[in-house]
Amino acid sequence: MTIPIFYTISDNYTPYASVSIQSLINHTSPENDYTITLLVQSISDEHRESLENMSTENVHVNVFHINDDMVKPIHNSEENYLRGQFFTMSIFYRLFIPELFPQYDKAVYLDADTIVNTDIAEMYNIDIGDNMFASCPDLSIRYMPLLQEYIKKCQGIFPPEKYINNGVILFNTKAFRDKHFIDKFYYLIEKYHFDNVDPDQAYMNEICEDKIYHLPKEWDAMPNESIPEIEDPKIVHYNLFFKPWHFDDVQYGNYFWEVAKDNEYYDELRQQLAEFTDEDRQRARDDLAKMAEKVKSIEKEEYTWAKVKKFENVRI
Template sequence: MKKNNISIVVASDNHYAILIGALLKSIELNHKTEEHIDFHIIDDGISSKTRAKLETIVDPKRITLKWFKSREIIPDSIVVPIDNSAYPWTVYLRVFSPYIVDADVEKLIYLDVDTIVQDDISKLWHLPLGDHTIAAVQDVGLNVACEWGGISNYKELGLSADTKYFNSGILVINTKKWLQEDVSSEVISVLTKYKEHVRLPDQYGLNVVMANKWLELDPKWNWFAFKENDNPFIVHFLDIKPIFTSYNSKQVYKDEFFRYLSMTPWKNFKPISGNRRVIRKVYNKISNILKRSFLRQ
């Protein structure tokens, strides 16, 4: 690891690992500067076959893939609370991303795997954080008072209704400050203490801990795929992913996703039934409970 390398972190289970394929290729094709990229993958059950495919996608002289088992990155002192939502376990793993990069890494970019990068990632990397611990893009819910997301107990926490609320899918993190402030423990503590108010698990915790303390990025760095834009920097498939036949966001972004995917071992992939997505959500609800029950055994 060289200190000036660009550090990127993602997390995935095997079900959504195909998305990493398109993401990796989009990063490689649009990265024009000389910095080497260290691409960290938090592996929550990715098969050896899928891993082998991912290893073939990029030029190792430009991008190095680094693998980490999900069960090994959470400090022993932290216990992730039981969650009965349909969100996959992987949504929590971003909270621990600063623990996996090398000690000399002062910054990282966390990307949800349901994204594609349409501009040079080095531009995001070189944006100054100043004294902020994280930088992010305002969420589609806009503020903490959002009824379907947000922070339902914002008044109890002393926040005003117009306090901006960010999307946790793309984060630029000052790793030194994050670790010094013990942000991971703070987020988990919030999720445990205010469990009845949690709707979007990690995003709720991060927004409570970082309320009014995060740097707002240009929305193009986390452009939601259901909105039109001629030149988004990163496209985020917030809703139904393009690998499903029930995809319902802008067609142009789905086309871009498959353009990148066609340059990977998944070039002949065809969208799968949306019914499998529903089944997966049911599986996630059951799996989340079981994982938390056995994680510390």
């Protein structure tokens, strides 16, 4: 059985992707074949070689360049800035996986800031029926009134606790093609230019609403200072601002460093941690305040998901 796994990265995310891939390789079964594809627009020859050289007898690591024409409708404009801070085209690449790889009817997607603690085949083999994809509801939302307000007032999703995080995805890629997801995405982004705190994630939640299979929380355990660590997480996802290469006391940080200590980028990662100052850490926390400002501005926009859904069906 061949299991396709995808990452989307920018060049500077190579060290984190390398550690994530190593964690995945550490838990593979010799009975399966794994094909890991990293979607990029540009990457240095050195980084490409280091990632592809991670391949083993049954794990094949490849770098795939995204066609510029596919992402042309996605502009470097304010509404497409991730959480209102910066623009990175790579966050949108995952949406194109079903179209770019028609040979697969199912596929796994992982953010580069993840650690895999089990055979990813276990996730791939989950039966999600005719749902568009499977992901975990974002547990952070339950403890952040700001995001509760955003999802209810701006996205119009009720209850907001069903809003998923798309850093870990099991795609029904056949359904994405059959239902013409990407055509719907192009139509909505060009017509309404929705402003979002999480652009790609918002489109997946809205277009596929009520056709999403909710995975158990162990598949996307994220640092959250409001709740204790999830025991025996299958995948750890260092979402938002609390990265172990920036914070030495972040939840689940031990999982990252246990893998990273044997990785070629270990020294570079330790240097990043050492050079990330208290002022830098405070700025990372202050980004939550910037999210609050963006939420208030989105509520005043002419077109929000909640407003548009009153007169047009955004779902497929």
